[in-house]
Amino acid sequence: MKTWIDGRVVGVAEAAVNVTDHGLLYGDGVFEGMRVAAGRVFRIERHLARLEVGARALGIALPRSPAELRAIVEETARAHGEREAYVRLVVTRGVGPLGVDPTTCERPGLFCIVGSIRLFSEEQRQRGLDLITSSHRRPNADALDMRVKSLNYLGSALAKLEARQRGADDALLLNARGHVSEATVANVFALRGDVLATPPATDGCLEGINRAAVMDIARSIGLTVVERSLGRLDLFAADEAFLTGTGAGVIAMRSLDGRTIGGGERGPVTARLTAMHRRLAESEGVEIIPPGGDQA
Template sequence: MKFDISKFVWFDGKFIPLNKANVPITTHAIHYGTSIFEGIRAYWNSKNLYIFRLEDHIKRFRQSGRFYSISLKFSNEQIMDALIQLCKKNNMRRSCYIRPFYFVGQYGINLHINENAPTHVAAFMFPFGDLFDKNGISVGISSWRKFSDQSTPPLAKMGGNYLNSILATQECKRNGYDEAILLDLNANLSEAPGENVFIVKNNTLITPPLESSALEGITRDSVLKIAKDLGYSTKEKTITRGEAYLADEMFLTGTAAEITPVISIDGKKIGTGKPGNITKEIVSTYLDIVAAKNDKYSSWLSPVY
């Protein structure tokens, strides 16, 4: 994916040009994946730029580091303000993606990370549209299993965790699919490489529970709340591969993917082979929310200007 990063980035509390944001090759995170990140969307509605669920993203941002005793040396309020100011500094008046992250700096080859290890925090942004075809994508079940709490916490958005996702993505692309689905250690659906999974069966939305090694996705949570408000039943329960094949509808959720319909799995058509009516209704509601056209969810938006 090609993208043009904005001119200014935020690095350890200062706004600096992108070409000045450099780190030494001895940075611990480069060697061991000791980095934490978030992906955050901001939407331009022709009048203002709105950051979606900023506070919730930053709460998770801090929480992820706690698993590994990696310190985030700015308050949540400071980081939220920094991201708003970064949008202003770059005069961003297009829908965009914001990537804050923090990481362990020069710490030798020591694996005993603690709260006193040196850390840095940074953020950059870039204009961003659709990650996937909103008319629907194909997915394939990966032979790679999603890691579990038996090995490393799935609830942490750590840089190193996504090596698992890279393997699944490479495999699905080789096999001609748009995206992968990983199973958990019990052979139930877990999630996609960067997205949560939903199926619709008999007008009920079902998504794997956190026990299936699914990330506690913010878009996932948004969809559960939207669906309930629209009058649909929702469940967090294990989903077998066979249940996925028999789903009436399927879609993925994530900051980058937003809500993406799935029209086939392992070459088998889902429902009619087109985005389902419930999926389309949720997508439409979501797009109204992020464009500040639904006052009920105004607390989810942080205006920039």
Template sequence: MQESIVYINGLFTPLKNAKVSILDRGFCYGDGLFETMRAFNGKVFRSNQHLERLFRSLPLIFMDLPMTLHEVNSVVQETLDRNNFKNAIIRLTVTRGINEPSFQIDKEVAPTLVIHARPHQPLPKAIYLKGVNISLITMQAPVLPGVNQSLKTCNYLSNILLRKISQMRGSMEGIIVDPILGVTEGATSNLFILKDGTLKTPATNNSVLEGITREVVLEIAMNHKVPVSKALLIPEDIYNADEVFITNSGIDIVPVVSVDDKPIGNKKPGILTKFLRDEFLKCIEEEL
């Protein structure tokens, strides 16, 4: 297998030579943002939406990237092209850069930008045919002070522990249930349910990320006249749902057939879930 070519701060280098300083604030504090994008047939799906979200997020954490969205988009595509991957996962990371170990933000310090592409490893087909179990985990949803929306930050420890706890419970994913906000999101996914013909998902806020796959699913549903609700959900809504599924860029739409080992519907992937995934895959073909 060929070695990946990585973009770091204007240069392309083999993965084995790709290095970031131990003084980089991303390494020291998780002080940065990232985007995970999916490429199909050599093209990045909804790259503009991913990068628009990134550029909306940067000023919220007092960070500036001295490149335009178009320039970053071009570098993302060039990274993919140089690796000659047709179907890939692309991770873009931007940190606050290198400065003396301190919490003080130095706006004169240039950020670190890294773009890494790797071949996409699809989930087993059985997961889409049979569905998965997920767990609802009661905890306070992590939030950032002074920020009124959820961001994809490099500080991912809460998500890592959430995923580990859910795996220990025999689940593919753990979904946070906040005591005040109710059902929020998973370690790496957004959640949807279907109840009485209405597709429901938690409203985006400072604990629920505006996922790109989530947005595509909502577009498809509305284009096909499926009623949509973005509002507060509680655990009982999930347990009593007719269908449940989770979404993210790497897995697209995964059916959920049980929650905390309680069956959903007839414990088979739902009709609407299958339809939305078929339409999602068509959307990719049409756009790329």
């Protein structure tokens, strides 16, 4: 695992963040999680564009240009040296005195981590995930807009804890109106017939980069893709359901709250979308780590 911080790439044990950084103290900052697949960073431009919008929404001026941020990501990924990896690019409000006031921080903080991430095992990927509906709700957009990928993931962490304590793989989060928002760190899709539905961002989900990629792939194979509000009933009625995300990739849901979804296993459309999404990630973008370049 490697980290870019203060202008150089070091091992994580050498990287240090000031304890008065408001990103640590108050969750005041934004980040992007990106995937290195077959030596390529998947859709880095879209990730950086979303980071810029999130920073602007929080009133944080990015400390580097998009070209410089891209170079930092690629430099850190090369130093890590593995063709399959996870990237986390983080921008914080910066170091400041105790107190929530953002105006006391003189300049934003910036660091990039590249390492391995394994949200789910290969067995889980083959059989599909068992989810529970979390008791934690996604806030309304006027309280906290989930389209901003902020450092505040407490709701997701508590929902994941609840799922694990109840013997499930992950949790489904609803919004205040009872509509499906997303899983803990992934978008949700439900397939019924040839219609593939996913919640709109206004229902409390992140506008996922992989979500958009899968929507495009689904259209290319003749599915009708719609963004509309979903309830738990829509998942129970689905022929297939799955999650998408940078860490999750495309992974099937086999049950929710002990009730089987579809055939209770990864369905043929989910399997096809999984394979096509992987091929897209392996072919799109500039190859920054050539074959045989793994250091691990």
